[in-house]
Amino acid sequence: MNLRLFKTLWGHDGDLESALLQARETGFSGIEGPAPATEAGRERFFQDLTGTPWIAEVTTCTPPGLYLPQPHASVARHLASLEDGVIQCLPGKPEFITTMAGSDAWDGGETMDFLKGVLDLEQKLGIAISVETHRGRPTFHPWQTGKWLEALPTLRLTCDFSHWCVVAERLLLDEEPRLLELCACHAWHVHGRIGYAQGPQVPDPRAPEFVAELEAHERWWDVLWRSMRERGLQSPTFTPESGPDGYLHLEPYTLRPVADLWEINRWLGLRQLERIHPT
Secondary structure, three states: OOOEEEEEOOOOOOOHHHHHHHHHHHOOOEEEEOOOOOHHHHHHHHHHHOOOOEEEEEEOOOOOOOOOOOOOOOHHHHHHHHHHHHHHHHHHOOOOEEEEOOOOOOOHHHHHHHHHHHHHHHHHHOOOEEEEOOOOOHHHOHHHHHHHHHHOOOOEEEEOOHHHHHHHOOOHHHOOHHHHHHHHHHEEEEEEOOOEOOEOOOOOOOOHHHHHHHHHHHHHHHHHHHHHHHOOOOOOEEEEOOOOOOOOOEOOOOOOEOOOHHHHHHHHHHHHHHHHOOO
16 A cells, blocks of 8 residues: 555645745655635646645635634535536545535434435546545534445545544544445545644644554554555555644744744654654
């Protein structure tokens, strides 16, 4: 198995050129992030990307740069938003689409209609669409997500288990092996961030006080890698995704970050390469 690392543009303090340079120098395969909101911006973005693998990020019913869905947006509006976002990305030839999609306010029937619509869009647009486990979206709920996965065997999942740690206030998947195996059967992409009982991102995963959380996530990822191998996915993708916007811990009063995001993401990604491909 050949694990491919992708650098997230979320929290990157610089332009695309500097992000591409960091990724190349570190041995990452490509980048992950949204396409610019304007047509001119996308044209430049796609031009600069030429030759670099790109995982396109699409959010539904959110203004550019934001992540929470608009209140009371319907299933139809979310599907239209997703279709528009995917179409805007296609000229850049992304590897696939990973999406924070839908609303956590929906009931089970609305969510099922939406996820069936996602599968229909995959067929219509001819590109893989992987739905992320994320707060603010229907997949914030671990057990309900499991029911949807059982009902929709072809649904692709971007596994970010850090969200479920804070939602459940514990390292949930250690006590739910069946749910973990079910997620593994649907795993298409992995977002690597270390969550804990009171938040989706520990201050620094390198710190010894967070070794239990780090090792738990790595146990869970190992289950995903095994399933991917068994399903013939020989080049799975992993995006270390520690980020800003309230995720990164800041010192009180000074607001100085307690750690450097790129150093954390670089360390976490290279650590997984070494675990899978030890030298």
